[in-house]
Amino acid sequence: MKYMLLIVSDPTIESPEPGDAGFEEYMSAWSQYTQDLVDAGAYVSGEALQDAGTATTVRHAAGSTTVVDGPFAELKEHLGGYYLIDVDTLDAALDWARRLPVGEGAIEVRPVFPTDGY
Amino acid sequence: MASAGPALTRVAREEGGRLLALLTDRLGDLELAHDCLQEAYATAAARWPADGIPRDAAAWIYVVARNRGVDRLRRDAASRRRMQAQSRVLETGVAHDAPSEGGVSPELIDDSDDAGDERLRLMLLCCHPALSRDAQVALTLRLAGGLTTEEIAASLLIPEPTVQQRVVRAKRKIRAAGIPLAIPADLDARAEILATVLGFIFNEGYLAHATDAGALTRAELADQAISLTAAAADALPDHPELAGLLALELFHRSRDAARVDSHGRLVRLGDQDRARWDRVMIARGFAILGRALAARQLGPWQVQALIAAEHTRDETDWARIVRYYDMLLSMTPGPIVALSRAIAVAEVEGAEPALAEVERIPGLEHYHLWHAALGDLRERCGDRGAARDAWARAAELARNPAEAAFARERGERLRRSM
Incomplete structure (x- = not known):
């Protein structure tokens, strides 16, 4: 079954930028992780998001919509990226979430609603 | 006409967890398995008084529940999703034998050596870290312990709808999130949660025991915790903390008769009449603790058991x-x-x-x-x-x-x- 790994982290904890010391290492940990997912046949998709300062929220309420600058909720931690994976059990999904090379942060693991047969 | 009540309660509490694990394996779905098991208990309650209690009551319940489950899967086969997910059950073409006296199904015979394992897997599922502590406690009592939601509510002093809701939500999460009924890779961590949950259940039953209106049901809760802990310690001999917890529970429970005076007042340990302590239970506690300590993996439950053991000596x-x-x-x-x-x-x-x-x-x-x-x-x-x-x-x-x-x-x- 499919699981979404939502990567949530505090944007004030900076990760290395291109050119910084340790950037190569940082990036290679992520590409290795993605490669491991692919090798295990678990990879469906995954992307990193630009920082929450680039977010725009469209809110639907009372039949109309408003467009607001910023993410949908003012939280200390922001959605930074996601992986969509396909594994057999929650335990396997939690294991992949544990292995994510995030220094600090949280991974919300959510089963994707099954679509087959509906 | 014999009353089926006590026999049924015994099957539910002693065998319910194993039956549920076997049914879940067979039907591929915990919720369906649990529903069918409940229906089989109801069928037994209706039929046993007239037909007599079957010699192998657990096997009888299993066959009735499994047949119900297979029937339901067949009926639901119209829904493509279900049929795909459960096809392995239909493919195996379960024989639809009517339960009869001595009609033990092959699954029960084959798995008799793994009886402890079945119940263990279920207990470990109930203690999955993806479930809240409240849910772990309610599920462990409901699914592994075979208590009714009414009994759980009475013994934990919480309203029955709350218990029901916790159980329903937890079962829903197990299904929707794909929590497996399996021995987990991180068995050490899971065994630790299991010990915490069992320790909590024991405390709930023990601490308030004989001091409130629900005293009797709460005493049963402590005994239920001891029985589940014994099963877990048996099934996980390499996890001496479970044996440590079992010894601790036995040491506490051994003092039960002396903890409250004839006026219902609490008696402090030092003032208790030691003649009223259960020496057999204390001896059992020492034997179990001794074996646990021999494994040389000391943990907090074993240390607490050592403290409780010290309190059972004549000179502390x-x-x-x-x-x-x-x-x-x-x-x-x-x-x-x-x-x-x-x-x-x-x-x-x-x-x-x-x-x-x-x-x-x-x-x-x-x-x-x-x-x-x-x-x-x-x-x-x-x-x-x-x-x-x-x-x-x-x-x-x-x-x-x-x-x-x-x-x-x-x-x-x-x-x-x-």
Whole structure:
């Protein structure tokens, strides 16, 4: 079954930028992780998001919509990226979430609603 | 016409967990398996009084439940999703044999060696870290312990709809999130949660036992915890903490008859009539603790069992108890352990150093036993006014009526003698 790994982290904890010391290492940990997912046949998709300062929220309420600058909720931690994976059990999904090379942060693991047969 | 009630309750409690695990394997769905098991119990309740109780009651229940499950899957086969997910069950073409006297199904025979394993997998599922502690407790009692939601509600002193909701939500999450009924890769961590959940259940039953209206059901809860812990310790012999917890439970339970006097008042350990302790249970506790310690993987449950064991001796070695609390503090630091240590210190070094230690422990302002310890130690140091205040506060904060009465009485006695 499919699981979404939502990567949530505090944007004030900076990760290395291109050119910084340790950037190569940082990036290679992520590409290795993605490669491991692919090798295990678990990879469906995954992307990193630009920082929450680039977010725009469209809110639907009372039949109309408003467009607001910023993410949908003012939280200390922001959605930074996601992986969509396909594994057999929650335990396997939690294991992949544990292995994510995030220094600090949280991974919300959510089963994707099954679509087959509906 | 025999009543089927006691026999059914026994099957539900002793075999229910294993039956549920087997059915879940067979039907591929915990919720469906649980529903069918409940229906099989209902069928048994209706048929056994007239037909007699089958020789192998568990096998009878299993066959009825499994047939129901297979029927339901066949009926639901119209829904493509279900049919795909469960096709392996339909493909195996389960024989639709009617249960009969002695009609033991092959699954039960094949798995007889793994009986402990079946129940264990179910207990470990109930204690999955993706479930909340409340849900883990309710599920363990409901699914592994075979208690009804009504019994769980009565023994945990929470409303039945709350229990029902917790069980329903947890079962829904197990299905929707794909939590597997399997021995987990992180077995050590899961066994630790299992011990915590079982320890909690035991405490709930034990602490309030004989001191409130639901005393009887709560005593059953403590026994249920002991039976589940014994099953877990048996199935996981390499996890001596479970055996440690079992020994601890047995040591506590052995003192049951002596804990409350004829007026329903709490009797402190030192004042208990030791002749009323259950020596057989204590011996069993020592044997189990001895085997656990031999594994040389000491943990907090084993240390707590060592402390409880020390309290069963004729002469309590308080210095040794202080050392055990030091070990416990290094494993699980916390104010409550620090408080227990300070109380033991009073017996070794006297009330004054102990009082200083108790006063230094932060964060227990709302804990009745901290105030009770202050009351007792201040009284022993001769500070009667402050002692009385502390006992009054302890009485206010105590949730358990017997403990509140005890604190009030101590305060009252001080007031009279002032």
